[in-house]
Amino acid sequence: QAGLTQPPSVSKGLRQTATLTCTGNNKNVGYEGAAWVQQHQGHPPKLLLDRNHNRPSGISERFSASRSGSTASLTITGLQPEDEADYYCSAWDSTLSAWVFGGGTRLTVL
Amino acid sequence: EVQLVESGGGLVQPGGSLRLSCAASGFSFTTYWMTWVRQAPGKGLEWVANIRQDGGLKFYLDSVKGRFTISRDNAKNSLYLQMNSLRAEDTALYYCATSRDTAGGPYWGQGTMVTVSS
Numbered sequence: 001q002a003g004l005t006q007p008p009s010v011s012k013g014l015r016q017t018a019t020l021t022c023t024g025n026n027k028n029v030g031y032e033g034a035a036w037v038q039q040h041q042g043h044p045p046k047l048l049l050d051r052n053h054n055r056p057s058g059i060s061e062r063f064s065a066s067r068s069g070s071t072a073s074l075t076i077t078g079l080q081p082e083d084e085a086d087y088y089c090s091a092w093d094s095t096l097s098a099w100v101f102g103g104g105t106r107l108t109v110l
Numbered sequence: 111e112v113q114l115v116e117s118g119g120g121l122v123q124p125g126g127s128l129r130l131s132c133a134a135s136g137f138s139f140t141t142y143w144m145t146w147v148r149q150a151p152g153k154g155l156e157w158v159a160n161i162r163q164d165g166g167l168k169f170y171l172d173s174v175k176g177r178f179t180i181s182r183d184n185a186k187n188s189l190y191l192q193m194n195s196l197r198a199e200d201t202a203l204y205y206c207a208t209s210r211d212t213a214g215g216p217y218w219g220q221g222t223m224v225t226v227s228s
Binding site: 037044051052054056057086088096099100101104 | 145147154155157160169170172205207210211212213214215216220221
């Protein structure tokens, strides 16, 4: 099953802003949007934003999402050391009738 | 406190079977789609299957169709994954999660490891 495309790595400085992208097509990201999870090494994923851009309780407002056509973006403002993690997008694919994930982006906070 | 606790993983030979279980507590289990997501060692996340609140609708990753069966018991607040004809490429950490407008979340378990090897 075809996945979504994410850059393998992004590096930004402390207190800077990082924007991570997730590219699909009009049957997945462009269909109903993308959700975002964060995963620290050795831990289960944590939902940051669902495909409607809603944050679960306890997730910082420094995390926000947007979409333009078939590309979704996750923006993290005021980068902190604890933001260093892997970030995955996911979207429902209406052709496959399946959820698909991106390959993940490793964010490094310098 | 919300908890999702997976069990049933282990070492199995190619062609063998395993049944994973996920016990849910601390939230309204019957109001969520439930999902299984796996992660091979050193690799990214891969959605495996999900099931509607009433168990009447299920979806699967193409590569597990016909081999894996997802089910739930709402009376026991439990989710299951019956895995048959296991292959080496099924080796992964299997996570149980709720699924609401996302492949997984907001609630995730800690995962149970499945290793398929002779």
